[in-house]
Amino acid sequence: MLLEVEEASRDEVFTDMVRIARDHRGSIENGTVVRIEHDGNRVFAIARGLQGRNKDAVIVMDEFVRRKLGVRARSKIDSNNIRKAKRWEKLTWYLEATNPAVHVPAWVAVISLGLGALSVLLGLVGAIIAICAA
Template identity: 35%
Template structure:
C-alpha cells in the first residue's frame, strides 16, 4: 500500500483513462499494463492503464478517475494496485470511455461472435 499526493495528468494525456506512476510504486505492473487501483480509505476502485513517470513522489490521474476514486487533486491517496487478469483487461477495453479504445474492442468482439456463428452454421450444414 502506498500513499502519494494526486496530481493532474499532463495536457497531452487529457481524456484518457491512464494513471502515471513511477515504476517503484507500480507493484511489478508493466508499462501499458492494466491494473485495478483501489482507494484504501473508501474501497472505491477503477481499472486503469498504467504508464510511467519520473516523479517518484506523486501519482498522476485525470479528473474522471479521481472522481471515481473519491479523491481531489492535491490530496493524498492511499492506494493499492492489483494487476488485471485476462478478464480484467477485456473488461477495461470494452468499458473504457475513450472511443479509440472501446470502438475497436467492440468491433473485435462482434467479429468473434459472427465468426462463431459461421462455425456453428457450417457445422450444422454438415449434419
C-alpha cells in the first residue's frame, strides 16, 4: 500500500520519528525503530501512531527525515519498504540520530566501550610482560 507523506508538526522536528496509522504498520509496534527505504535512500526512525487517524494511509515525517529519504510532502512511499530495524541498525539509529539528546550519549557509550576494551588489552599486555620478566 502506498502511504502519502505529510509534514510533522513543529514540536516533532529533530525527533527522528515517523507517525503511521496502526492499520498500516502491520506488526510494527509503537516505539519500534524502523528502517524506511525509498529510491535507494534509507533512514531509521521511531514509529509512532496517529491518534484518531487509524484508517488514513499517510506517513508523517519531519523535514530532516524527508530530506534523508529524498521525499517531499505529498510524495508516496510503499509501506512494504518499512520494516523493523535489526539490532545493528538500531545502534546505527542511535549514532545517526538528529536529536543531540540521543546521539551524544550514544557516542559517549561507544567511546567508553572502546576505552574499556583498550584498558583490558593494556592490562593483559602488562600481565604478560610481568610473567615473562619473572
